[in-house]
Amino acid sequence: MPTAVFVDAGFFLKRFAKVYRNKDRSDPAVVARTLHEMALGHLSQRDSADRRDLYRIFVYDCLPLEKKAEMPVSRMAIDFSQSDTAKFRLQLHRELKCLRKVALRLGRLQDTRNWRLKAPILRSLLKGNHDFHTLTDADFVYDVRQKGTDMRIGLDIASVSYKKQVDQIVLVAGDADFVPAAKLARREGIDFILDPMWGPIADDLHEHIDGLRSTCPRPLVVQKSELTVVGGAI
Numbered sequence: 001m002p003t004a005v006f007v008d009a010g011f012f013l014k015r016f017a018k019v020y021r022n023k024d025r026s027d028p029a030v031v032a033r034t035l036h037e038m039a040l041g042h043l044s045q046r047d048s049a050d051r052r053d054l055y056r057i058f059v060y061d062c063l064p065l066e067k068k069a070e071m072p073v074s075r076m077a078i079d080f081s082q083s084d085t086a087k088f089r090l091q092l093h094r095e096l097k098c099l100r101k102v103a104l105r106l107g108r109l110q111d112t113r114n115w116r117l118k119a120p121i122l123r124s125l126l127k128g129n130h131d132f133h134t135l136t137d138a139d140f141v142y143d144v145r146q147k148g149t150d151m152r153i154g155l156d157i158a159s160v161s162y163k164k165q166v167d168q169i170v171l172v173a174g175d176a177d178f179v180p181a182a183k184l185a186r187r188e189g190i191d192f193i194l195d196p197m198w199g200p201i202a203d204d205l206h207e208h209i210d211g212l213r214s215t216c217p218r219p220l221v222v223q224k225s226e227l228t229v230v231g232g233a234i
Contacts, residue, residue: 001053001164001166001167001168002052002053002054002055002165002166002167002168003042003043003052003053003054003055003166003167003168003169003170004055004056004057004058004160004165004166004168004169004170005039005042005054005056005057005058005169005170005171005172006058006060006153006156006157006169006170006171006172006173007035007039007057007058007059007060007172007173008060008149008153008171008172008173008174009035009059009060009061009092010061010062010146010149011172011173011174011175011197012035012172012197013025013031015174015197015198015199015216016031016034018197018198018219019197019198019216019217019218019219020034020216020217021219026084026088028088028091028092028094028095029091029095031092031095032092032095032096032099033095033099035057035059035096036057036099036100036102038172038215038216039057039170039172040054041215041216042170042193042195042213042215052168054101055101055160055165055166056101056102056103057099057101057102057103058103058105058153058156059096059102059103059104059105060105060106060107060149060152060153061089061092061093061104061105061106061107061149062106062107062108062109062146062147062148062149063089063090063093063106063108063109064080064081064083064085064086064089064090064109065080065081065086065109065111065142065144066080066081066086067080067081067111068080068081069142071137071140072115072137072140073135073136073137073139073140074136074137076137080142093106105149105152105153105156107146107147107148107149107151107152108146108147108148109144109145109146109147110144110145110146110147111144112143112144112145114142114143115140115141115142115143116140116141116143117135117139117140118139118140118141121135121139150177150178153171153173153178153181154178154180154181157169157171157178157181157182157184157185158181158184158185161184161185161188161190162188164188166190167189167190167191168190168191168192168193169185169190169191169192169193170193170194170195170213171192171193171194171195172195172196172197173194173195173196174196174197174199174201176202176205178194179205179208182194182208182209183208186208186210191210191211192208192209192210192211193209193210193211193212193213194209194211194212194213195212195213195214195215196212196214197214197216198214198216198218198219
């Protein structure tokens with residue numbers, strides 16, 4: 001039986017800069033190929049000379065914001081569709097669609113129609129180290145939130161589990177939102193592996209998975225909350 005790999009693209013992109021320091025994170029083609037190679041790395045079993053078959057690589061993301069708005073301070077017009085972020089994300093989606101056995105699942109962005117202060121600026125204001133009248137457009141971010149991606153991950157995991165299409169699932173993610181889906185898959189006899197890309201996970205999450213394995217390079221420089229070691233896969 002084959003392996004299905006589920007990748008939270010937002011999480012993957014956040015970890016990319018930490019674990020692939022020698023790769024160009026601004027090049028959508030490079031990022032897409034790297035994601036594909038990392039997923040395929042899970043087909044090689046450390047304790048066996050055999051190589052598992054791949055069912056499919058499911059990638060979950062949202063379309064970028066493409067609306068027009070006004071900046072919060074200067075009131076200048078801004079077209080988010082022309083931003084580097086939007087252009088990168090759209091091209092990344094195109095690259096992923098062209099890769100072998102990759103299925104792209106797109107959620108949506110919830111537009112709150114509001115700007116919010118960046119966290120460091122807000123903390124500085126609250127401490128009295130920043131004056132409200134000195135705020136600029138650069139101190140704000142447009143408030144949008146992903147909707148539907150976690151639900152799609154859960155539904156797809158449930159689908160392949162109930163249909164017995166795979167006997168192993170690898171999930172590339174970093175939070176506890178996957179726990180209900182993991183528990184369901186394990187009840188159906190699926191070997192459930194979590195790949196946090198060497199990021200830290202809560203201690204109690206270990207009881208909801210069958211294994212922890214990262215196939216990307218281990219970071220040489222990590223945050224204090226992460227392990228400080230080099231080489232290999234978990």
